Amino acid sequence: MTLDATRRRCLVVDDDPSIREVLRLNLEAEGMEVFVLENGELVETVTRHIAPDLIVLDVMMPGRDGYAVLAALKADEATSGVPVVLLTAKATDEEIWDGWQSGADYYITKPFNIDELLYFLNLVFEEEGEGNAAIT
Amino acid sequence: MTRRAFVITAVNLALASALMVLVTHAGAPRVAPTRVLAFTVAFAVVGFFPIRLDFRRQQVTITLTDALLVVALFEMGPAGVAIAAASGEAAACMLLRMPTLKTLFNVSNRLAAASAAAVAFFAAGATSANELAGWAAALGAALVFAFLDFAPVAAILSAAEDRRYQDIVFQSGPPALLTTAAAAPIGIVIVDLYHQSPLAPALLIPLVAAVAINSRSAAYQRDEHLRVERLFAATSRTARLVSFTDAVASVATESRELVTGIAAVCAVPTGAGEWVGVVADDDGVHAAAAGEVDDLVELVGEHGAGEVEGSRIPASLLAVAPAAAELLLARPPDGSAIPVALGVLRGPGSDEQRRGRVETLAAFAAQASLTISNARLYEEVEAALRRQVDLNRQKGDFVAAVSHELRTPLTSVLGTVATVLRLRDRLSVEEQDRLLNTSVDQGRRLKRLIDDLLLVAAAEHTTIECERMPVDVTALTGAVARDVESMLGDRLVIEIEPGITAMRSDDGRLRQILANLLENAAKYAPTGPVEVTVSARDDQILFAVADHGPGIAPADRGRVFERFVQLDQSSTRTRGGTGLGLYLCRQLADALGGQLDLTESLGGGACFTLSVPSGGPATAPAEGQTACHGMARRPTEAASSRPPGRRRPADQSAPELTALATGGGER
Numbered sequence: 017m018t019l020d021a022t023r024r025r026c027l028v029v030d031d032d033p034s035i036r037e038v039l040r041l042n043l044e045a046e047g048m049e050v051f052v053l054e055n056g057e058l059v060e061t062v063t064r065h066i067a068p069d070l071i072v073l074d075v076m077m078p079g080r081d082g083y084a085v086l087a088a089l090k091a092d093e094a095t096s097g098v099p100v101v102l103l104t105a106k107a108t109d110e111e112i113w114d115g116w117q118s119g120a121d122y123y124i125t126k127p128f129n130i131d132e133l134l135y136f137l138n139l140v141f142e143e144e145g146e147g148n149a150a151i152t
Numbered sequence: 153m154t155r156r157a158f159v160i161t162a163v164n165l166a167l168a169s170a171l172m173v174l175v176t177h178a179g180a181p182r183v184a185p186t187r188v189l190a191f192t193v194a195f196a197v198v199g200f201f202p203i204r205l206d207f208r209r210q211q212v213t214i215t216l217t218d219a220l221l222v223v224a225l226f227e228m229g230p231a232g233v234a235i236a237a238a239s240g241e242a243a244a245c246m247l248l249r250m251p252t253l254k255t256l257f258n259v260s261n262r263l264a265a266a267s268a269a270a271v272a273f274f275a276a277g278a279t280s281a282n283e284l285a286g287w288a289a290a291l292g293a294a295l296v297f298a299f300l301d302f303a304p305v306a307a308i309l310s311a312a313e314d315r316r317y318q319d320i321v322f323q324s325g326p327p328a329l330l331t332t333a334a335a336a337p338i339g340i341v342i343v344d345l346y347h348q349s350p351l352a353p354a355l356l357i358p359l360v361a362a363v364a365i366n367s368r369s370a371a372y373q374r375d376e377h378l379r380v381e382r383l384f385a386a387t388s389r390t391a392r393l394v395s396f397t398d399a400v401a402s403v404a405t406e407s408r409e410l411v412t413g414i415a416a417v418c419a420v421p422t423g424a425g426e427w428v429g430v431v432a433d434d435d436g437v438h439a440a441a442a443g444e445v446d447d448l449v450e451l452v453g454e455h456g457a458g459e460v461e462g463s464r465i466p467a468s469l470l471a472v473a474p475a476a477a478e479l480l481l482a483r484p485p486d487g488s489a490i491p492v493a494l495g496v497l498r499g500p501g502s503d504e505q506r507r508g509r510v511e512t513l514a515a516f517a518a519q520a521s522l523t524i525s526n527a528r529l530y531e532e533v534e535a536a537l538r539r540q541v542d543l544n545r546q547k548g549d550f551v552a553a554v555s556h557e558l559r560t561p562l563t564s565v566l567g568t569v570a571t572v573l574r575l576r577d578r579l580s581v582e583e584q585d586r587l588l589n590t591s592v593d594q595g596r597r598l599k600r601l602i603d604d605l606l607l608v609a610a611a612e613h614t615t616i617e618c619e620r621m622p623v624d625v626t627a628l629t630g631a632v633a634r635d636v637e638s639m640l641g642d643r644l645v646i647e648i649e650p651g652i653t654a655m656r657s658d659d660g661r662l663r664q665i666l667a668n669l670l671e672n673a674a675k676y677a678p679t680g681p682v683e684v685t686v687s688a689r690d691d692q693i694l695f696a697v698a699d700h701g702p703g704i705a706p707a708d709r710g711r712v713f714e715r716f717v718q719l720d721q722s723s724t725r726t727r728g729g730t731g732l733g734l735y736l737c738r739q740l741a742d743a744l745g746g747q748l749d750l751t752e753s754l755g756g757g758a759c760f761t762l763s764v765p766s767g768g769p770a771t772a773p774a775e776g777q778t779a780c781h782g783m784a785r786r787p788t789e790a791a792s793s794r795p796p797g798r799r800r801p802a803d804q805s806a807p808e809l810t811a812l813a814t815g816g817g818e819r
Contacts, residue, residue, distance in 0.1 A: 130570055
């Protein structure tokens with residue numbers, strides 16, 4: 017599954033270095049420009065600054081957890097339009113429900129299938145259509 | 153109240169004296185000593201045997217005093233009547249062992265009342281018991297007597313019970329006057345019969361006796377009924393209580409009220425062989441001092457249910473109610489749910505009433521035992537339930553934590569390998585190597601975690617087996633360093649004291665403990681070096697793992713070794729962790745015959761010190777396994793935890809081990 021040639025930007029937020037690496041390699045291979053953060057502190061600031069087309073956000077992180085970051089992103093008009101994929105090892109029914117309820121656009125449990133993530137990406141970018149084609 | 157009594161007594165005496173002077177002046181007959189004496193004895197006897205009757209739910213005491221008074225009025229002059237009545241009352245009071253003040257009060261009352269009645273009768277001038285005029289005069293005088301006898305008592309009652317004087321007079325007055333109106337004619341009849349035939353009054357004796365006996369039993373039954381009513385009310389008030397302290401306090405309060413005491417003490421055993429108690433008095437309920445409790449328990453143990461009279465009340469208990477004249481004791485019957493010691497201090501009372509009160513208290517004590525034991529059970533069940541709920545919640549948290557902990561390294565393993573497969577040619581060789589090595593590291597981490605969990609799962613059930621083989625300390629620390637390389641990298645500093653000879657222990661277990669401690673350090677001390685220092689002391693080898701993180705507060709140092717405990721729940725939820733690591737480490741340390749301690753490191757962080765017997769070669773048993781207490785260990789773990797090159801005794805190996813061993817059997 018490949019995306020079209022326009023360089024889309026993706027922000028990856030996860031405290032686990034190997035997962036950051038995995039995501040970075042795979043998303044770059046799809047032609048995306050990937051930025052990484054290792055905790056939730058600066059996510060909103062960075063988002064406003066680089067205007068990513070997608071954010072992949074881990075839930076269990078030291079300091080601010082993913083839910084708090086997500087809430088902040090959705091509360092701010094400048095950032096609320098960016099689609100967010102929540103990534104987490106929380107997999108009980110209750111936690112999945114919480115995840116969907118939190119306002120995330122997609123919710124993936126670890127261990128995840130890379131193809132699943134890329135499939136979602138594709139959906140998101142197709143929906144947006146030409147609107148975001150002019151991002152550098 | 154005492155002051156009031158004194159005042160009234162004085163008034164009575166003054167009134168009596170005035171009347172006597174008046175009447176003597178008016179020419180009343182002189183006092184006839186023998187008659188006065190006879191009537192005094194009669195008054196005393198009659199006063200000593202009152203008759204109690206129920207009159208419209210009110211207890212009324214009829215004495216034949218009224219009747220006797222009427223007889224006296226006809227047979228003696230006013231002075232004689234007054235003296236005889238007063239003396240008789242004095243004698244009766246003394247025989248009943250009433251306190252001095254009360255005696256004085258009663259006597260003065262009687263004196264004044266009798267004087268007034270006699271003077272009134274004298275003034276009326278009628279002398280024949282056969283005529284209407286005589287009857288009217290006698291009745292009138294008797295009513296005067298009754299009224300003046302009652303009015304001062306009502307004054308005292310209104311002060312004692314804090315009720316209005318008018319209320320008491322209107323409530324209790326009419327019955328008193330009516331009983332007088334009933335008793336007085338008996339006197340008239342006696343006088344009349346006597347004048348007709350001296351022995352005729354004897355005909356009334358059976359009637360009087362019957363009434364007296366009947367009223368006595370009726371009074372007794374009424375007392376019983378009242379007592380049961382009050383007991384029932386007290387019991388139902390206390391039965392509802394489910395708090396232990398409330399129950400004990402309530403028992404004390406109710407006992408005090410039940411037998412109208414000044415103060416009550418209730419003591420119960422705590423279960424540790426000690427007793428605790430509460431005191432209920434005018435000010436409410438408060439804890440009893442140890443001395444009071446001990447004395448009460450001793451007394452109750454000696455006497456069981458019963459009473460202790462004033463002089464023999466122990467000083468400590470007397471201090472609770474200095475005005476007490478007696479101490480009533482009670483305890484539940486043997487075999488009751490919980491022993492209770494009850495003591496009520498009260499003012500003086502009649503023997504008969506005391507007996508009734510002791511019985512009532514004893515009955516209440518049986519109920520009290522039930523109530524208190526009930527409350528205690530309730531609290532215990534509640535506590536057990538809360539503990540269970542807590543434990544369930546901890547286990548639920550644990551399951552969630554375990555799930556997360558297992559999934560995280562697994563994600564790395566799968567993700568890295570999947571990435572290599574997907575992007576193969578698009579990755580440089582270095583990148584591919586890095587990814588695949590990460591997969592191996594994380595896989596090992598996952599395996600360690602699974603080992604830990606299995607150990608904990610088996611923790612309660614079976615004993616662990618530990619090895620006793622030579623351990624190369626340098627090799628051991630090197631292996632541990634490799635285990636945690638991805639987490640600590642060059643933050644790890646290892647220092648081994650020179651001259652540490654080889655030790656004999658289980659290096660797999662040691663490696664497990666050290667890797668765990670280092671993982672913790674990496675997690676909780678994100679910056680600064682982590683120092684591992686190996687030293688020898690006496691026959692122990694010490695491994696100290698020190699970090700420069702925030703450290704662990706002294707209050708928490710015991711708790712961290714408990715299962716499922718993680719300090720700062722919020723951050724560990726995000727940091728991950730099972731709350732098992734330190735618990736396991738300690739169990740393993742125990743199994744090795746050593747111990748694991750926590751102190752503060754020089755940098756302010758935490759320092760865990762594992763001390764293990766060095767296991768001198770001379771005393772060690774033959775190479776092989778030694779059973780130690782602790783947790784179970786499965787053969788696969790044992791084999792795979794040993795560095796390559798060492799072979800376990802042949803009979804211990806399992807077929808699947810070879811496959812694992814060839815794949816680099818390091819943990």
